[in-house]
Amino acid sequence: MGSGAFAKGHGTGNDFVLIADPDGAAPLTPERVRALADRRFGIGGDGVIRAVRAGSTGDAVLDEASPGTWAMDYWNADGSVSEMCGNGVRVFVRFLLESQLAALADGEGIDIATRAGVKRVVRRGELLSADLGPFELGGDRLVAAHGLEVDRPGLDVSTGNPHVVVALASTEELEALELHAAPVLDPAAESGANVEFVVPGAIADGVGAIRMRVHERGSGExxxxxxxxVAAAMATRHWSGDAADRWIVDVPGGRLEVEVDERGHAWLTGPAALVFRGEGIGGGVSQAP
Structure with missing residues:
Protein backbone atom coordinates (compact mmCIF):
# COMPACT_ATOMS: atom_id res chain seq x y z
CA MET A 1 0.00 0.00 0.00
CA GLY A 2 1.35 3.38 -0.93
CA SER A 3 1.71 6.54 1.10
CA GLY A 4 -1.68 7.91 2.09
CA ALA A 5 -3.43 4.57 1.44
CA PHE A 6 -6.03 3.13 3.77
CA ALA A 7 -8.67 0.43 3.96
CA LYS A 8 -12.09 0.28 5.59
CA GLY A 9 -13.17 -2.97 7.20
CA HIS A 10 -15.71 -4.39 9.61
CA GLY A 11 -16.54 -7.41 11.72
CA THR A 12 -20.32 -7.81 12.12
CA GLY A 13 -20.75 -4.09 11.55
CA ASN A 14 -18.04 -2.98 14.00
CA ASP A 15 -16.05 -0.84 11.55
CA PHE A 16 -12.49 0.44 11.40
CA VAL A 17 -10.09 2.54 9.36
CA LEU A 18 -6.88 0.54 8.78
CA ILE A 19 -3.47 1.96 7.90
CA ALA A 20 -0.27 0.07 7.11
CA ASP A 21 2.80 1.59 8.78
CA PRO A 22 5.27 -1.32 9.16
CA ASP A 23 8.27 0.81 10.16
CA GLY A 24 6.41 3.13 12.52
CA ALA A 25 6.97 6.23 10.40
CA ALA A 26 3.47 7.69 10.89
CA PRO A 27 2.34 7.49 14.53
CA LEU A 28 -1.30 8.16 15.28
CA THR A 29 -2.42 11.12 17.38
CA PRO A 30 -5.78 11.75 19.05
CA GLU A 31 -6.51 14.56 16.60
CA ARG A 32 -5.74 12.43 13.56
CA VAL A 33 -7.81 9.53 14.88
CA ARG A 34 -10.83 11.74 15.53
CA ALA A 35 -10.56 13.21 12.02
CA LEU A 36 -10.30 9.80 10.34
CA ALA A 37 -13.13 8.27 12.40
CA ASP A 38 -15.54 11.17 11.84
CA ARG A 39 -18.49 9.81 9.85
CA ARG A 40 -19.29 13.13 8.16
CA PHE A 41 -15.95 14.85 7.61
CA GLY A 42 -13.62 11.82 7.61
CA ILE A 43 -13.69 8.19 6.53
CA GLY A 44 -15.81 7.07 9.47
CA GLY A 45 -15.43 4.18 11.88
CA ASP A 46 -15.75 2.94 15.43
CA GLY A 47 -11.96 3.01 15.62
CA VAL A 48 -8.66 3.41 13.78
CA ILE A 49 -6.05 0.65 13.55
CA ARG A 50 -2.41 1.07 12.55
CA ALA A 51 -0.48 -2.03 11.44
CA VAL A 52 3.07 -1.67 12.69
CA ARG A 53 5.89 -4.03 13.64
CA ALA A 54 6.61 -4.51 17.34
CA GLY A 55 9.80 -2.64 18.20
CA SER A 56 8.75 0.29 16.00
CA THR A 57 5.38 1.24 17.50
CA GLY A 58 6.48 3.91 19.98
CA ASP A 59 4.20 2.24 22.53
CA ALA A 60 6.04 0.52 25.39
CA VAL A 61 3.36 -2.14 25.85
CA LEU A 62 3.13 -3.09 22.16
CA ASP A 63 6.92 -3.09 21.86
CA GLU A 64 7.17 -5.77 24.57
CA ALA A 65 6.27 -8.35 21.89
CA SER A 66 8.99 -10.13 19.95
CA PRO A 67 10.55 -7.77 17.39
CA GLY A 68 8.87 -8.07 14.02
CA THR A 69 5.53 -9.29 15.41
CA TRP A 70 2.64 -7.42 13.82
CA ALA A 71 1.17 -5.02 16.38
CA MET A 72 -2.39 -3.71 16.36
CA ASP A 73 -2.19 -0.06 17.39
CA TYR A 74 -5.90 0.40 18.12
CA TRP A 75 -7.60 3.72 18.95
CA ASN A 76 -11.24 4.46 19.74
CA ALA A 77 -13.15 6.95 17.61
CA ASP A 78 -12.84 9.65 20.28
CA GLY A 79 -9.03 9.59 20.07
CA SER A 80 -8.39 7.44 23.13
CA VAL A 81 -6.27 4.30 22.98
CA SER A 82 -7.78 0.92 23.80
CA GLU A 83 -6.30 -2.26 25.19
CA MET A 84 -8.03 -4.67 22.86
CA CYS A 85 -10.80 -5.14 20.29
CA GLY A 86 -12.05 -8.63 19.44
CA ASN A 87 -13.65 -7.65 16.14
CA GLY A 88 -10.76 -5.32 15.40
CA VAL A 89 -8.08 -8.00 15.74
CA ARG A 90 -9.88 -10.23 13.22
CA VAL A 91 -10.33 -7.34 10.76
CA PHE A 92 -6.69 -6.44 11.34
CA VAL A 93 -5.60 -9.93 10.27
CA ARG A 94 -7.89 -9.75 7.22
CA PHE A 95 -6.16 -6.46 6.35
CA LEU A 96 -2.73 -8.10 6.65
CA LEU A 97 -3.82 -10.97 4.43
CA GLU A 98 -5.43 -8.86 1.70
CA SER A 99 -2.53 -6.39 1.75
CA GLN A 100 -0.12 -9.36 1.29
CA LEU A 101 1.64 -8.47 4.52
CA ALA A 102 0.94 -11.96 5.88
CA ALA A 103 -0.33 -15.30 4.59
CA LEU A 104 -2.40 -17.97 6.35
CA ALA A 105 -3.57 -21.36 5.11
CA ASP A 106 -6.78 -22.76 6.55
CA GLY A 107 -6.07 -23.83 10.13
CA GLU A 108 -2.90 -21.76 10.45
CA GLY A 109 -2.51 -18.96 12.98
CA ILE A 110 -0.63 -15.72 13.48
CA ASP A 111 0.40 -13.91 16.67
CA ILE A 112 -0.74 -10.29 17.00
CA ALA A 113 0.58 -7.89 19.64
CA THR A 114 -2.10 -5.84 21.41
CA ARG A 115 -2.11 -3.70 24.53
CA ALA A 116 -3.79 -6.67 26.25
CA GLY A 117 -0.97 -9.03 25.29
CA VAL A 118 -0.18 -11.20 22.28
CA LYS A 119 -3.29 -12.81 20.75
CA ARG A 120 -3.39 -15.79 18.40
CA VAL A 121 -5.70 -15.51 15.36
CA VAL A 122 -6.47 -18.67 13.36
CA ARG A 123 -8.02 -18.90 9.92
CA ARG A 124 -11.07 -21.18 9.82
CA GLY A 125 -12.25 -21.20 6.23
CA GLU A 126 -13.77 -17.80 5.50
CA LEU A 127 -13.95 -16.97 9.22
CA LEU A 128 -11.24 -15.88 11.64
CA SER A 129 -10.99 -17.08 15.22
CA ALA A 130 -9.12 -15.13 17.93
CA ASP A 131 -7.83 -16.57 21.19
CA LEU A 132 -8.63 -13.73 23.58
CA GLY A 133 -7.06 -15.59 26.48
CA PRO A 134 -8.42 -16.05 29.99
CA PHE A 135 -11.26 -13.86 31.24
CA GLU A 136 -11.93 -12.63 34.75
CA LEU A 137 -15.25 -12.19 36.53
CA GLY A 138 -15.45 -9.36 39.03
CA GLY A 139 -17.96 -7.69 41.30
CA ASP A 140 -21.36 -6.14 40.74
CA ARG A 141 -22.41 -2.58 39.94
CA LEU A 142 -25.73 -0.84 39.41
CA VAL A 143 -26.31 0.31 35.84
CA ALA A 144 -28.66 3.09 34.76
CA ALA A 145 -29.51 3.60 31.09
CA HIS A 146 -32.07 5.50 29.05
CA GLY A 147 -34.98 3.18 28.40
CA LEU A 148 -34.62 1.22 31.66
CA GLU A 149 -37.25 2.12 34.23
CA VAL A 150 -35.07 1.03 37.16
CA ASP A 151 -31.33 0.51 37.61
CA ARG A 152 -30.13 -3.04 37.02
CA PRO A 153 -27.25 -5.03 38.48
CA GLY A 154 -24.29 -5.54 36.19
CA LEU A 155 -21.37 -7.97 36.46
CA ASP A 156 -17.79 -6.83 35.87
CA VAL A 157 -15.94 -8.97 33.31
CA SER A 158 -12.38 -8.36 32.10
CA THR A 159 -11.41 -9.72 28.68
CA GLY A 160 -8.24 -7.64 28.47
CA ASN A 161 -10.40 -4.52 28.61
CA PRO A 162 -13.19 -3.68 31.09
CA HIS A 163 -16.86 -4.66 30.64
CA VAL A 164 -20.05 -4.57 32.67
CA VAL A 165 -22.75 -7.06 31.60
CA VAL A 166 -26.43 -6.52 32.41
CA ALA A 167 -29.10 -9.23 31.98
CA LEU A 168 -32.52 -8.15 30.74
CA ALA A 169 -35.77 -10.08 30.87
CA SER A 170 -36.98 -9.71 27.30
CA THR A 171 -36.20 -8.68 23.75
CA GLU A 172 -38.65 -5.82 24.20
CA GLU A 173 -36.52 -4.42 27.03
CA LEU A 174 -33.41 -4.77 24.89
CA GLU A 175 -34.97 -2.94 21.94
CA ALA A 176 -36.34 -0.16 24.17
CA LEU A 177 -32.84 0.89 25.28
CA GLU A 178 -31.61 4.28 24.09
CA LEU A 179 -27.82 4.01 24.06
CA HIS A 180 -27.02 7.41 22.55
CA ALA A 181 -25.64 8.33 25.98
CA ALA A 182 -23.27 6.24 28.05
CA PRO A 183 -24.92 4.14 30.78
CA VAL A 184 -24.15 5.35 34.29
CA LEU A 185 -22.30 2.94 36.57
CA ASP A 186 -22.50 2.91 40.37
CA PRO A 187 -19.81 2.74 41.53
CA ALA A 188 -18.15 4.35 38.52
CA ALA A 189 -15.47 2.39 36.70
CA GLU A 190 -12.10 4.04 37.21
CA SER A 191 -11.13 3.98 33.53
CA GLY A 192 -14.62 3.62 32.11
CA ALA A 193 -16.09 0.40 30.75
CA ASN A 194 -17.96 -1.10 27.83
CA VAL A 195 -21.52 -1.96 28.88
CA GLU A 196 -23.33 -4.96 27.37
CA PHE A 197 -27.05 -5.59 27.73
CA VAL A 198 -28.04 -9.21 27.09
CA VAL A 199 -31.15 -11.35 26.82
CA PRO A 200 -30.22 -14.98 27.56
CA GLY A 201 -31.87 -17.62 25.41
CA ALA A 202 -32.09 -21.38 25.54
CA ILE A 203 -29.21 -23.80 26.09
CA ALA A 204 -29.44 -26.91 23.92
CA ASP A 205 -26.88 -29.66 23.26
CA GLY A 206 -24.22 -27.73 25.17
CA VAL A 207 -24.68 -24.53 23.16
CA GLY A 208 -26.16 -21.36 24.63
CA ALA A 209 -27.65 -18.37 22.84
CA ILE A 210 -27.90 -14.70 23.76
CA ARG A 211 -28.86 -11.41 22.14
CA MET A 212 -26.75 -8.34 22.91
CA ARG A 213 -26.50 -4.59 22.47
CA VAL A 214 -23.47 -2.61 23.59
CA HIS A 215 -22.29 0.90 24.41
CA GLU A 216 -18.53 0.97 23.84
CA ARG A 217 -16.26 3.19 25.87
CA GLY A 218 -14.90 5.86 23.52
CA SER A 219 -17.16 4.95 20.59
CA GLY A 220 -20.81 4.97 21.74
CA GLU A 221 -23.30 2.32 20.66
CA VAL A 230 -17.01 -12.67 25.02
CA ALA A 231 -17.84 -10.78 28.22
CA ALA A 232 -21.58 -11.24 27.63
CA ALA A 233 -21.17 -14.95 26.95
CA MET A 234 -18.95 -15.51 29.98
CA ALA A 235 -21.31 -13.58 32.28
CA THR A 236 -24.28 -15.59 31.00
CA ARG A 237 -22.26 -18.81 31.36
CA HIS A 238 -21.56 -17.85 34.98
CA TRP A 239 -25.23 -17.11 35.69
CA SER A 240 -26.20 -20.46 34.14
CA GLY A 241 -23.86 -22.40 36.40
CA ASP A 242 -21.36 -23.03 33.58
CA ALA A 243 -24.05 -24.95 31.70
CA ALA A 244 -22.36 -24.47 28.31
CA ASP A 245 -18.89 -23.73 26.93
CA ARG A 246 -20.07 -22.61 23.50
CA TRP A 247 -22.27 -19.57 22.95
CA ILE A 248 -23.92 -18.00 19.91
CA VAL A 249 -24.10 -14.21 20.32
CA ASP A 250 -26.48 -12.27 18.08
CA VAL A 251 -25.66 -8.57 17.81
CA PRO A 252 -27.28 -5.91 15.60
CA GLY A 253 -24.51 -6.40 13.02
CA GLY A 254 -24.66 -10.20 12.77
CA ARG A 255 -23.61 -13.31 14.65
CA LEU A 256 -20.49 -14.26 16.62
CA GLU A 257 -19.47 -17.45 18.36
CA VAL A 258 -17.66 -17.68 21.70
CA GLU A 259 -16.12 -20.90 22.98
CA VAL A 260 -14.11 -21.73 26.11
CA ASP A 261 -11.26 -24.20 25.62
CA GLU A 262 -9.74 -26.64 28.12
CA ARG A 263 -7.30 -23.96 29.34
CA GLY A 264 -10.09 -21.54 30.18
CA HIS A 265 -9.30 -19.31 27.19
CA ALA A 266 -12.18 -17.65 25.36
CA TRP A 267 -12.14 -17.91 21.54
CA LEU A 268 -14.08 -15.45 19.41
CA THR A 269 -15.03 -16.57 15.91
CA GLY A 270 -16.77 -14.55 13.23
CA PRO A 271 -16.54 -12.82 9.86
CA ALA A 272 -14.10 -10.04 8.99
CA ALA A 273 -14.22 -8.13 5.72
CA LEU A 274 -12.59 -5.22 3.96
CA VAL A 275 -15.22 -3.17 2.17
CA PHE A 276 -13.04 -0.68 0.28
CA ARG A 277 -9.60 0.84 -0.09
CA GLY A 278 -8.71 4.45 -0.74
CA GLU A 279 -5.93 6.96 -1.28
CA GLY A 280 -5.32 10.40 0.11
CA ILE A 281 -5.62 9.77 3.84
CA GLY A 282 -3.49 12.81 4.56
CA GLY A 283 -5.96 15.17 2.93
CA GLY A 284 -9.06 14.57 0.81
CA VAL A 285 -10.23 10.99 0.55
CA SER A 286 -11.04 9.32 -2.76
CA GLN A 287 -12.35 5.77 -3.05
CA ALA A 288 -10.25 3.28 -4.97
CA PRO A 289 -11.30 -0.15 -6.26
Missing part, protein backbone atom coordinates in the same frame (compact mmCIF):
# COMPACT_ATOMS: atom_id res chain seq x y z
CA UNK A 222 -21.81 0.05 18.00
CA UNK A 223 -23.35 -2.72 15.91
CA UNK A 224 -21.02 -5.23 17.54
CA UNK A 225 -18.20 -5.59 20.06
CA UNK A 226 -16.00 -8.68 19.98
CA UNK A 227 -14.59 -8.53 23.49
CA UNK A 228 -18.09 -7.51 24.59
CA UNK A 229 -19.54 -10.65 23.04
Missing amino acids: TLSCGTGA
Whole structure:
Protein backbone atom coordinates (compact mmCIF):
# COMPACT_ATOMS: atom_id res chain seq x y z
CA MET A 1 0.00 0.00 0.00
CA GLY A 2 1.35 3.38 -0.93
CA SER A 3 1.71 6.54 1.10
CA GLY A 4 -1.68 7.91 2.09
CA ALA A 5 -3.43 4.57 1.44
CA PHE A 6 -6.03 3.13 3.77
CA ALA A 7 -8.67 0.43 3.96
CA LYS A 8 -12.09 0.28 5.59
CA GLY A 9 -13.17 -2.97 7.20
CA HIS A 10 -15.71 -4.39 9.61
CA GLY A 11 -16.54 -7.41 11.72
CA THR A 12 -20.32 -7.81 12.12
CA GLY A 13 -20.75 -4.09 11.55
CA ASN A 14 -18.04 -2.98 14.00
CA ASP A 15 -16.05 -0.84 11.55
CA PHE A 16 -12.49 0.44 11.40
CA VAL A 17 -10.09 2.54 9.36
CA LEU A 18 -6.88 0.54 8.78
CA ILE A 19 -3.47 1.96 7.90
CA ALA A 20 -0.27 0.07 7.11
CA ASP A 21 2.80 1.59 8.78
CA PRO A 22 5.27 -1.32 9.16
CA ASP A 23 8.27 0.81 10.16
CA GLY A 24 6.41 3.13 12.52
CA ALA A 25 6.97 6.23 10.40
CA ALA A 26 3.47 7.69 10.89
CA PRO A 27 2.34 7.49 14.53
CA LEU A 28 -1.30 8.16 15.28
CA THR A 29 -2.42 11.12 17.38
CA PRO A 30 -5.78 11.75 19.05
CA GLU A 31 -6.51 14.56 16.60
CA ARG A 32 -5.74 12.43 13.56
CA VAL A 33 -7.81 9.53 14.88
CA ARG A 34 -10.83 11.74 15.53
CA ALA A 35 -10.56 13.21 12.02
CA LEU A 36 -10.30 9.80 10.34
CA ALA A 37 -13.13 8.27 12.40
CA ASP A 38 -15.54 11.17 11.84
CA ARG A 39 -18.49 9.81 9.85
CA ARG A 40 -19.29 13.13 8.16
CA PHE A 41 -15.95 14.85 7.61
CA GLY A 42 -13.62 11.82 7.61
CA ILE A 43 -13.69 8.19 6.53
CA GLY A 44 -15.81 7.07 9.47
CA GLY A 45 -15.43 4.18 11.88
CA ASP A 46 -15.75 2.94 15.43
CA GLY A 47 -11.96 3.01 15.62
CA VAL A 48 -8.66 3.41 13.78
CA ILE A 49 -6.05 0.65 13.55
CA ARG A 50 -2.41 1.07 12.55
CA ALA A 51 -0.48 -2.03 11.44
CA VAL A 52 3.07 -1.67 12.69
CA ARG A 53 5.89 -4.03 13.64
CA ALA A 54 6.61 -4.51 17.34
CA GLY A 55 9.80 -2.64 18.20
CA SER A 56 8.75 0.29 16.00
CA THR A 57 5.38 1.24 17.50
CA GLY A 58 6.48 3.91 19.98
CA ASP A 59 4.20 2.24 22.53
CA ALA A 60 6.04 0.52 25.39
CA VAL A 61 3.36 -2.14 25.85
CA LEU A 62 3.13 -3.09 22.16
CA ASP A 63 6.92 -3.09 21.86
CA GLU A 64 7.17 -5.77 24.57
CA ALA A 65 6.27 -8.35 21.89
CA SER A 66 8.99 -10.13 19.95
CA PRO A 67 10.55 -7.77 17.39
CA GLY A 68 8.87 -8.07 14.02
CA THR A 69 5.53 -9.29 15.41
CA TRP A 70 2.64 -7.42 13.82
CA ALA A 71 1.17 -5.02 16.38
CA MET A 72 -2.39 -3.71 16.36
CA ASP A 73 -2.19 -0.06 17.39
CA TYR A 74 -5.90 0.40 18.12
CA TRP A 75 -7.60 3.72 18.95
CA ASN A 76 -11.24 4.46 19.74
CA ALA A 77 -13.15 6.95 17.61
CA ASP A 78 -12.84 9.65 20.28
CA GLY A 79 -9.03 9.59 20.07
CA SER A 80 -8.39 7.44 23.13
CA VAL A 81 -6.27 4.30 22.98
CA SER A 82 -7.78 0.92 23.80
CA GLU A 83 -6.30 -2.26 25.19
CA MET A 84 -8.03 -4.67 22.86
CA CYS A 85 -10.80 -5.14 20.29
CA GLY A 86 -12.05 -8.63 19.44
CA ASN A 87 -13.65 -7.65 16.14
CA GLY A 88 -10.76 -5.32 15.40
CA VAL A 89 -8.08 -8.00 15.74
CA ARG A 90 -9.88 -10.23 13.22
CA VAL A 91 -10.33 -7.34 10.76
CA PHE A 92 -6.69 -6.44 11.34
CA VAL A 93 -5.60 -9.93 10.27
CA ARG A 94 -7.89 -9.75 7.22
CA PHE A 95 -6.16 -6.46 6.35
CA LEU A 96 -2.73 -8.10 6.65
CA LEU A 97 -3.82 -10.97 4.43
CA GLU A 98 -5.43 -8.86 1.70
CA SER A 99 -2.53 -6.39 1.75
CA GLN A 100 -0.12 -9.36 1.29
CA LEU A 101 1.64 -8.47 4.52
CA ALA A 102 0.94 -11.96 5.88
CA ALA A 103 -0.33 -15.30 4.59
CA LEU A 104 -2.40 -17.97 6.35
CA ALA A 105 -3.57 -21.36 5.11
CA ASP A 106 -6.78 -22.76 6.55
CA GLY A 107 -6.07 -23.83 10.13
CA GLU A 108 -2.90 -21.76 10.45
CA GLY A 109 -2.51 -18.96 12.98
CA ILE A 110 -0.63 -15.72 13.48
CA ASP A 111 0.40 -13.91 16.67
CA ILE A 112 -0.74 -10.29 17.00
CA ALA A 113 0.58 -7.89 19.64
CA THR A 114 -2.10 -5.84 21.41
CA ARG A 115 -2.11 -3.70 24.53
CA ALA A 116 -3.79 -6.67 26.25
CA GLY A 117 -0.97 -9.03 25.29
CA VAL A 118 -0.18 -11.20 22.28
CA LYS A 119 -3.29 -12.81 20.75
CA ARG A 120 -3.39 -15.79 18.40
CA VAL A 121 -5.70 -15.51 15.36
CA VAL A 122 -6.47 -18.67 13.36
CA ARG A 123 -8.02 -18.90 9.92
CA ARG A 124 -11.07 -21.18 9.82
CA GLY A 125 -12.25 -21.20 6.23
CA GLU A 126 -13.77 -17.80 5.50
CA LEU A 127 -13.95 -16.97 9.22
CA LEU A 128 -11.24 -15.88 11.64
CA SER A 129 -10.99 -17.08 15.22
CA ALA A 130 -9.12 -15.13 17.93
CA ASP A 131 -7.83 -16.57 21.19
CA LEU A 132 -8.63 -13.73 23.58
CA GLY A 133 -7.06 -15.59 26.48
CA PRO A 134 -8.42 -16.05 29.99
CA PHE A 135 -11.26 -13.86 31.24
CA GLU A 136 -11.93 -12.63 34.75
CA LEU A 137 -15.25 -12.19 36.53
CA GLY A 138 -15.45 -9.36 39.03
CA GLY A 139 -17.96 -7.69 41.30
CA ASP A 140 -21.36 -6.14 40.74
CA ARG A 141 -22.41 -2.58 39.94
CA LEU A 142 -25.73 -0.84 39.41
CA VAL A 143 -26.31 0.31 35.84
CA ALA A 144 -28.66 3.09 34.76
CA ALA A 145 -29.51 3.60 31.09
CA HIS A 146 -32.07 5.50 29.05
CA GLY A 147 -34.98 3.18 28.40
CA LEU A 148 -34.62 1.22 31.66
CA GLU A 149 -37.25 2.12 34.23
CA VAL A 150 -35.07 1.03 37.16
CA ASP A 151 -31.33 0.51 37.61
CA ARG A 152 -30.13 -3.04 37.02
CA PRO A 153 -27.25 -5.03 38.48
CA GLY A 154 -24.29 -5.54 36.19
CA LEU A 155 -21.37 -7.97 36.46
CA ASP A 156 -17.79 -6.83 35.87
CA VAL A 157 -15.94 -8.97 33.31
CA SER A 158 -12.38 -8.36 32.10
CA THR A 159 -11.41 -9.72 28.68
CA GLY A 160 -8.24 -7.64 28.47
CA ASN A 161 -10.40 -4.52 28.61
CA PRO A 162 -13.19 -3.68 31.09
CA HIS A 163 -16.86 -4.66 30.64
CA VAL A 164 -20.05 -4.57 32.67
CA VAL A 165 -22.75 -7.06 31.60
CA VAL A 166 -26.43 -6.52 32.41
CA ALA A 167 -29.10 -9.23 31.98
CA LEU A 168 -32.52 -8.15 30.74
CA ALA A 169 -35.77 -10.08 30.87
CA SER A 170 -36.98 -9.71 27.30
CA THR A 171 -36.20 -8.68 23.75
CA GLU A 172 -38.65 -5.82 24.20
CA GLU A 173 -36.52 -4.42 27.03
CA LEU A 174 -33.41 -4.77 24.89
CA GLU A 175 -34.97 -2.94 21.94
CA ALA A 176 -36.34 -0.16 24.17
CA LEU A 177 -32.84 0.89 25.28
CA GLU A 178 -31.61 4.28 24.09
CA LEU A 179 -27.82 4.01 24.06
CA HIS A 180 -27.02 7.41 22.55
CA ALA A 181 -25.64 8.33 25.98
CA ALA A 182 -23.27 6.24 28.05
CA PRO A 183 -24.92 4.14 30.78
CA VAL A 184 -24.15 5.35 34.29
CA LEU A 185 -22.30 2.94 36.57
CA ASP A 186 -22.50 2.91 40.37
CA PRO A 187 -19.81 2.74 41.53
CA ALA A 188 -18.15 4.35 38.52
CA ALA A 189 -15.47 2.39 36.70
CA GLU A 190 -12.10 4.04 37.21
CA SER A 191 -11.13 3.98 33.53
CA GLY A 192 -14.62 3.62 32.11
CA ALA A 193 -16.09 0.40 30.75
CA ASN A 194 -17.96 -1.10 27.83
CA VAL A 195 -21.52 -1.96 28.88
CA GLU A 196 -23.33 -4.96 27.37
CA PHE A 197 -27.05 -5.59 27.73
CA VAL A 198 -28.04 -9.21 27.09
CA VAL A 199 -31.15 -11.35 26.82
CA PRO A 200 -30.22 -14.98 27.56
CA GLY A 201 -31.87 -17.62 25.41
CA ALA A 202 -32.09 -21.38 25.54
CA ILE A 203 -29.21 -23.80 26.09
CA ALA A 204 -29.44 -26.91 23.92
CA ASP A 205 -26.88 -29.66 23.26
CA GLY A 206 -24.22 -27.73 25.17
CA VAL A 207 -24.68 -24.53 23.16
CA GLY A 208 -26.16 -21.36 24.63
CA ALA A 209 -27.65 -18.37 22.84
CA ILE A 210 -27.90 -14.70 23.76
CA ARG A 211 -28.86 -11.41 22.14
CA MET A 212 -26.75 -8.34 22.91
CA ARG A 213 -26.50 -4.59 22.47
CA VAL A 214 -23.47 -2.61 23.59
CA HIS A 215 -22.29 0.90 24.41
CA GLU A 216 -18.53 0.97 23.84
CA ARG A 217 -16.26 3.19 25.87
CA GLY A 218 -14.90 5.86 23.52
CA SER A 219 -17.16 4.95 20.59
CA GLY A 220 -20.81 4.97 21.74
CA GLU A 221 -23.30 2.32 20.66
CA THR A 222 -21.81 0.05 18.00
CA LEU A 223 -23.35 -2.72 15.91
CA SER A 224 -21.02 -5.23 17.54
CA CYS A 225 -18.20 -5.59 20.06
CA GLY A 226 -16.00 -8.68 19.98
CA THR A 227 -14.59 -8.53 23.49
CA GLY A 228 -18.09 -7.51 24.59
CA ALA A 229 -19.54 -10.65 23.04
CA VAL A 230 -17.01 -12.67 25.02
CA ALA A 231 -17.84 -10.78 28.22
CA ALA A 232 -21.58 -11.24 27.63
CA ALA A 233 -21.17 -14.95 26.95
CA MET A 234 -18.95 -15.51 29.98
CA ALA A 235 -21.31 -13.58 32.28
CA THR A 236 -24.28 -15.59 31.00
CA ARG A 237 -22.26 -18.81 31.36
CA HIS A 238 -21.56 -17.85 34.98
CA TRP A 239 -25.23 -17.11 35.69
CA SER A 240 -26.20 -20.46 34.14
CA GLY A 241 -23.86 -22.40 36.40
CA ASP A 242 -21.36 -23.03 33.58
CA ALA A 243 -24.05 -24.95 31.70
CA ALA A 244 -22.36 -24.47 28.31
CA ASP A 245 -18.89 -23.73 26.93
CA ARG A 246 -20.07 -22.61 23.50
CA TRP A 247 -22.27 -19.57 22.95
CA ILE A 248 -23.92 -18.00 19.91
CA VAL A 249 -24.10 -14.21 20.32
CA ASP A 250 -26.48 -12.27 18.08
CA VAL A 251 -25.66 -8.57 17.81
CA PRO A 252 -27.28 -5.91 15.60
CA GLY A 253 -24.51 -6.40 13.02
CA GLY A 254 -24.66 -10.20 12.77
CA ARG A 255 -23.61 -13.31 14.65
CA LEU A 256 -20.49 -14.26 16.62
CA GLU A 257 -19.47 -17.45 18.36
CA VAL A 258 -17.66 -17.68 21.70
CA GLU A 259 -16.12 -20.90 22.98
CA VAL A 260 -14.11 -21.73 26.11
CA ASP A 261 -11.26 -24.20 25.62
CA GLU A 262 -9.74 -26.64 28.12
CA ARG A 263 -7.30 -23.96 29.34
CA GLY A 264 -10.09 -21.54 30.18
CA HIS A 265 -9.30 -19.31 27.19
CA ALA A 266 -12.18 -17.65 25.36
CA TRP A 267 -12.14 -17.91 21.54
CA LEU A 268 -14.08 -15.45 19.41
CA THR A 269 -15.03 -16.57 15.91
CA GLY A 270 -16.77 -14.55 13.23
CA PRO A 271 -16.54 -12.82 9.86
CA ALA A 272 -14.10 -10.04 8.99
CA ALA A 273 -14.22 -8.13 5.72
CA LEU A 274 -12.59 -5.22 3.96
CA VAL A 275 -15.22 -3.17 2.17
CA PHE A 276 -13.04 -0.68 0.28
CA ARG A 277 -9.60 0.84 -0.09
CA GLY A 278 -8.71 4.45 -0.74
CA GLU A 279 -5.93 6.96 -1.28
CA GLY A 280 -5.32 10.40 0.11
CA ILE A 281 -5.62 9.77 3.84
CA GLY A 282 -3.49 12.81 4.56
CA GLY A 283 -5.96 15.17 2.93
CA GLY A 284 -9.06 14.57 0.81
CA VAL A 285 -10.23 10.99 0.55
CA SER A 286 -11.04 9.32 -2.76
CA GLN A 287 -12.35 5.77 -3.05
CA ALA A 288 -10.25 3.28 -4.97
CA PRO A 289 -11.30 -0.15 -6.26
